[in-house]
Amino acid sequence: MTPTVDRVAGRWSAVRPFAAVAGLAIVGGGIVAAVTRPTGFGNGSWLAAYLVLVVGVAQALLGGGQAVMAERPPAASTVRAELVTWNLGAAAVVVGTLVTAPVLTTLGGVATAVALVLFLLGVRRVGASPAWLPFVYRALVAVVLVSVPIGLVLAWVRH
Numbered sequence: 001m002t003p004t005v006d007r008v009a010g011r012w013s014a015v016r017p018f019a020a021v022a023g024l025a026i027v028g029g030g031i032v033a034a035v036t037r038p039t040g041f042g043n044g045s046w047l048a049a050y051l052v053l054v055v056g057v058a059q060a061l062l063g064g065g066q067a068v069m070a071e072r073p074p075a076a077s078t079v080r081a082e083l084v085t086w087n088l089g090a091a092a093v094v095v096g097t098l099v100t101a102p103v104l105t106t107l108g109g110v111a112t113a114v115a116l117v118l119f120l121l122g123v124r125r126v127g128a129s130p131a132w133l134p135f136v137y138r139a140l141v142a143v144v145l146v147s148v149p150i151g152l153v154l155a156w157v158r159h
Contacts, residue, residue, distance in 0.1 A: 011067040014074050017083050018063025025055035043098060055090045058144055062086075062119045065137045071125040078122060086115035097155065105155040109148045116141050 008015060029051030036044025063082065066074055074082075092108025095101070120141055126134050 008064070008068055011073045013076075014067040014079050015064045017079060018059050021083065021087060022056045022060035022063075025051045025059070026057070029056060046097070047094065050090075050094065054144070055087070058140065059086055061137075061140055062116075065133070065140075066119055066122040069123050069126045069129045069133055069137060071127040074122050078118070082115055082118045082122070085111050085118060089113075089115055093151070100159045102152075102155045102159050106152055109152045113145060113148050116145050 029048045032041075032044055032051060033048035035041065036048060041047075063079070066082075089108045089111030092104050092111060094108075096103070096105030096108055120138070123134065123137060
C-alpha cells in the first residue's frame with residue numbers, strides 16, 4: 001500500500017464518523033435531487049447541492065484530510081466536537097432555509113465557521129504528507145469560510 005493509504009487505514013477511527021455522515025448526506029442529496037422536479041419542491045436543487053457538496057463532500061475532505069495530515073491522529077473528543085459542530089451547523093442552515101428563518105440560518109453559519117476553525121486547529125502541525133496537501137486543505141477551508149457570509153447575506157436578502 002501507499003504511505004497515504006496506510007496512514008488512513010491506521011487512523012480510520014478518526015475518519016469513519018465523517019465518512020459515514022458524508023455518505024448518508026450524499027445519498028440523501030441524490031434522493032432529494034430525484035424527487036425535486038416530480039414533486040415541485042422549490043428548494044430541492046439547493047438542498048440537494050448543499051447536502052452533497054457541503055454536508056457530504058466537504059465534510060469527508062475536512063475530516064479525512066485532518067486525519068491523514070495531522071502529526072498525531074485527532075483525539076476522539078476533537079473528532080466528536082468537529083462532527084457535532086459541523087453537522088448541527090449544517091442542520092440549522094437547512095432548517096433555517098426551508099422554514100425561512102434567517103436567524104436560524106445565521107446560527108448555522110456561525111457553527112459552521114466554528115467547525116472550520118476546529119478543523120484548522122487540528123492540522124496546525126502536519127506529519128508526513130505530500131507537500132501540496134496542507135495547501136489544498138487550507139484552501140478548502142478558506143473557500144467554505146468565504147462562502148458562509150455570502151450565503152448568510154443571501155438568506156437575509158431573500159427573506
